[in-house]
Amino acid sequence: MGNSRSSALSRDVLQELQTSTTYSQEQLFSWYQKFLNECPTGRISREQFQSIYASFFPDADPGAYAQHVFRSFDADSDGTLDFKEYIVALHLTSSGKTVEKLEWAFALYDVDRNGSITKNEIHEIVKSIFNMISKEDQKNLPDDENTPEKRTDKIWDFFGKKENGKITEGEFIQGVMDNKHILRLIQFDKPQKVQEKLKEKTQ
Ligand SMILES: [Ca+2]
Numbered sequence: 001m002g003n004s005r006s007s008a009l010s011r012d013v014l015q016e017l018q019t020s021t022t023y024s025q026e027q028l029f030s031w032y033q034k035f036l037n038e039c040p041t042g043r044i045s046r047e048q049f050q051s052i053y054a055s056f057f058p059d060a061d062p063g064a065y066a067q068h069v070f071r072s073f074d075a076d077s078d079g080t081l082d083f084k085e086y087i088v089a090l091h092l093t094s095s096g097k098t099v100e101k102l103e104w105a106f107a108l109y110d111v112d113r114n115g116s117i118t119k120n121e122i123h124e125i126v127k128s129i130f131n132m133i134s135k136e137d138q139k140n141l142p143d144d145e146n147t148p149e150k151r152t153d154k155i156w157d158f159f160g161k162k163e164n165g166k167i168t169e170g171e172f173i174q175g176v177m178d179n180k181h182i183l184r185l186i187q188f189d190k191p192q193k194v195q196e197k198l199k200e201k202t203q
């Protein structure tokens, strides 16, 4: 199991998490112990993260989407999720405020992390979402959003940008807050369920 360095939760991290989430010190301590039981190294690798997704989508191909979600949680881009990143992710996707969730959605769609979203980036994420929707369910989607291309066009048109334009974080958050249809188009509810499962596992 972990050595002394990985088995103690540092005061700094604890304080930061108490400030940035609504979790109590007791909750954080108890999650940390469980996190270490599941991940003795104190870090979740991209492969572990993807395999969790794969286990929830046995009939689909969640690989690409899982990669994007992982990137959006890996705040320091070191290729692993440490306890802090993991708790921030849980908080965002479960109990976070709408605006925080949209900040996270923006990070998910900003594939190259340059602070704005292009139409190509929307297409990339929407494609990965479609890989997780069964062919059967795809048939039930409205005509103007039943392919990744159509859905991308619909989202892009809503923001009123030129084909090669960019959406800033502020525009993205305000736009989605103003229009619930766009919220539905940019998200996929099953990853939410995965997050809840992850949370159950650590509670
Ligand atoms: Ca990291």
Ligand SMILES: [Ca+2]
Pocket (backbone or CB within 6 Å): 109, 110, 111, 112, 113, 114, 115, 116, 117, 118, 121
């Ligand atoms: Ca970008």
